[in-house]
Amino acid sequence: PLVRELAAAGAPVRVPAAVTCRVLGISRQAYYQWCAAPVCQRDFDDAHLINAALEIHADDPADGYRFIADELARRGFTASENRVWRICSMQKIFSLHARKKGRSRQAGPPVHDDLVRRDFTAAAPNTKWLTDITEHPTGEGKLYLCAVKDCYSNKIVGYSIASHMRASLAVSALRNAIALRDPHDVVVHSDRGAQFRSAAYQRLLRGHGLTGSMGRVGACGDNAAMESFFSLLQKNVLDTRRWRTREELRLAIVSWIETKYHRKRRQRALGKLTPVEFETIYTATSAA
Structure with a gap:
């Protein structure tokens, strides 16, 4: 974006794209490739994989990246276990049973209130x-x-x-x-x-x-x-x-x-x- 802004016709001080790329240490070819496709297909596919992985993990927090990779394959996604591991690590999608040094796991917040309150009696079945x-x-x-x-x-x-x-x-x-x-x-x-x-x-x-x-x-x-x-x-x-x-x-x-x-x-x-x-x-x- 900086290269494009400096090279724009309405910029206060117009700097050619070639000069800005040279100063920033990037190639002009990479800059023009980015202009043609700001989001590459790989990033687009990763975004879909991340959404699917988050959905799978929400269904079962105990699933690690291997189970998530198997479920992604079942849903029609094509991704190696290494790629799924990279995505899960990047998004901090870890199995409930994963043990990390220095991390102490605590029970999460309750989804429901305590309606029983230690009263374990019932007047009829199925109540x-x-x-x-x-x-x-x-x-x-x-x-x-x-x-x-x-x-x-x-x-x-x-x-x-x-x-x-x-x-x-x-x-x-x-x-x-x-x-x-x-x-x-x-x-x-x-x-x-x-x-x-x-x-x-x-x-x-x-x-x-x-x-x-x-x-x-x-x-x-x-x-x-x-x-x-x-x-x-x-x-x-x-x-x-x-x-x-x-x-x-x-x-x-x-x-x-x-x-x-x-x-x-x-x-x-x-x-x-x-x-x-x-x-x-x-x-x-x-x-x-």
Whole structure:
């Protein structure tokens, strides 16, 4: 712009473009190429890639540049992993789990207010749900479980198990609960994890008319009923032995939830009934 302004016909002191380019140390050829195309095709393509990468990362903050590169390819963009890495570094698009020296990660701002306020009771099914994520090591690496619990009967109405802790884990668990229960006007309470603040998770809540709720940072008591379930799972399954494979642990978790916890473990809070028995009585009473 400076070269063009000094060479303009109306400039107070007109300086030829060749002189200005020589003083600034740039070639005339580069200047005239810039005049013909101020924004090159490469920059234009990078801008489109950046917008797409930001959108992908907003859907799942746990995605690093490799996952973003795979998703860009799925959407029809042509870009190498090195190029995606350069763009992500330039725009500071980092995975939630990336560890950088000198950086301390804190939970982000809540997307929702705390509507539960440590009241983990409900007068009817499908009015108040709790959700959280736990992990456990195996010989193949960590296995992650996201579960959704109904405060009325303490039943696990949906869960998802995977080898990663991306937003899709929480989305899958909530989607399973929705498919099983077909809820309306349910409060879904969680912590401030990035999985629950992700755009994909929030879209799922809004799309099914569910109301989000979030506890405070570092306050485990704000989701104590969910932590209680994970404590039971840890004592009865996770810590009972060393698990060689993820599949072995996955089958053990599913078996314990569906057979022992739901159908055999009686709870004093439910009048010494199991979650399945408690909900069966409610269904029969409401039908009558």
